[in-house]
Amino acid sequence: MGLRFLKEQWFLCALACCLAIGVLQAQQWEAVSRVALLRQAPVAIVLFLMALPVPASQLLQAIRAWREALLAISLNVVALPLLAWLMTWGWSADLAGGMIVAAVVPCTLASAALWTRRGSGNDSLAILVTIVTNANCFWIAPLWISLLMGREVAVEPLPMLTDLALLVLLPMALGQWLGSMPMIRQRVHQAKKVVGVICQLGILWMVLLGAIQMGLPRAGQEPLGWKSIAMVVLVASAMHLAMLAVGWWASGWIGASRGNRVAVAIAGSQKTLMVGLKLGIDCGVSILPMVVYHAAQLLLDAIWVEWLQRGDSTEK
Numbered sequence: 179m180g181l182r183f184l185k186e187q188w189f190l191c192a193l194a195c196c197l198a199i200g201v202l203q204a205q206q207w208e209a210v211s212r213v214a215l216l217r218q219a220p221v222a223i224v225l226f227l228m229a230l231p232v233p234a235s236q237l238l239q240a241i242r243a244w245r246e247a248l249l250a251i252s253l254n255v256v257a258l259p260l261l262a263w264l265m266t267w268g269w270s271a272d273l274a275g276g277m278i279v280a281a282v283v284p285c286t287l288a289s290a291a292l293w294t295r296r297g298s299g300n301d302s303l304a305i306l307v308t309i310v311t312n313a314n315c316f317w318i319a320p321l322w323i324s325l326l327m328g329r330e331v332a333v334e335p336l337p338m339l340t341d342l343a344l345l346v347l348l349p350m351a352l353g354q355w356l357g358s359m360p361m362i363r364q365r366v367h368q369a370k371k372v373v374g375v376i377c378q379l380g381i382l383w384m385v386l387l388g389a390i391q392m393g394l395p396r397a398g399q400e401p402l403g404w405k406s407i408a409m410v411v412l413v414a415s416a417m418h419l420a421m422l423a424v425g426w427w428a429s430g431w432i433g434a435s436r437g438n439r440v441a442v443a444i445a446g447s448q449k450t451l452m453v454g455l456k457l458g459i460d461c462g463v464s465i466l467p468m469v470v471y472h473a474a475q476l477l478l479d480a481i482w483v484e485w486l487q488r489g490d491s492t493e494k
Contacts, residue, residue: 189378190473196382197469200389211390211459216383218341221456222349224380225312227373228287229353230366240306246429246438250307253421253428253446254285255314259322261420265413273410275327275463279454280471281417282322284311286450289476293448297483299440307445312350312453316342319457327461341460346453384455388465407466414471418478421447440486448475 200207210216240247262281266274285308294304311318320339356362366373425443434442454468 189382190476192382193385193469193473196386197389200386201393204390204393207386207390208394211387217387217456217459218345220380220383221345221452224377224452225287225346226349226353227377229350230357230373231363231370240300240302243300243303243434243438245432246303246434246442247306247310249429249432250285250303250425250442250446251310253425253442254307254311254449255282255318257424258282258417258421258447258449259326261417263326265417271327272464273406273467275461276458276465276467277410277413277471278326279323279457279461279463280414280449280468282319282326283449283454283457283468284308284315284319285445286448286472286475287312289479290445290448293479293483294441294444297440297444297486298437299444300435300437301441303438303441304445307441309350309354312450313347315453316347319453323457323461342453345456381451381455384452384459385465385469388455388459388469391459391462392464392466410467410470411474414467415474415478418447418471418475422478422482440483443482444479448479 258281259278262277266277269277285304287308290304290308291301295301317339319342357366422443425446426439429439429442449468449471451468451472454472455465458465458468
């Protein structure tokens with residue numbers, strides 16, 4: 179049972195280890211975390227690899243469900259940032275900034291389509307939402323950060339915009355272009371497990387770098403206690419569940435099919451860890467909310483998708 183759990187949940191276990199090592203050994207790793215190339219290259223590489231197997235042809239199929247796509251995009255890039263701002267009112271700048279960063283990043287490239295597919299939803303619609311939010315995050319994220327936490331975070335929007343365009347938009351565009359070539363697409367499909375592991379290792383590296391920043395002492399900053407950690411877990415879970423529920427019911431209200439409702443709920447509420455870690459480190463805020471949000475969405479969506487599947491089986 180223990181070995182099976184480790185095999186199935188190795189990523190979450192490694193995530194916890196990277197957090198612990200980074201926080202506890204922060205001073206020993208500080209010099210490594212300051213190297214810009216070691217922070218930027220993994221982001222570009224992972225986003226490039228994630229975009230490679232995404233078929234552009236599916237985007238054209240999903241455009242027919244433009245109302246559902248617009249709803250999911252609005253929840254992801256407008257409703258969630260505003261909700262995070264409201265729910266972290268009165269928090270410390272470090273944790274509030276971290277939660278806002280988690281809310282302003284785009285939909286995850288990896289798991290949105292996967293969980294939608296597992297829930298018998300329209301994964302083409304989830305892919306469309308993912309591509310649109312990621313392609314526009316280079317200007318949306320800096321705008322939200324400037325509006326919601328401009329006073330607390332000393333980050334200039336224009337350099338951040340340029341940085342995200344180079345590290346997110348360019349690698350994704352290149353991945354989509356190369357992935358459209360039949361020979362490369364076939365090779366990527368054959369090596370999809372290897373590609374997946376490389377992407378996960380890149381994410382773990384960024385978690386380690388972010389954890390190092392969390393562990394370094396800062397003037398006037400108190401160490402996180404259990405109450406603060408519990409608060410982050412509860413609020414991140416509540417935010418994700420709120421958007422999941424709104425996406426499901428709002429898409430039903432506009433007459434969406436069951437498959438499209440699943441896609442709206444998941445793509446409208448999920449957030450990408452890779453971009454969030456990069457922004458959190460650059461802004462100098464805690465990466466804990468981003469890591470917690472990511473873990474919560476994986477766990478909660480797995481439970482929700484299984485519940486949907488059981489409901490479908492019961493009806494049959």
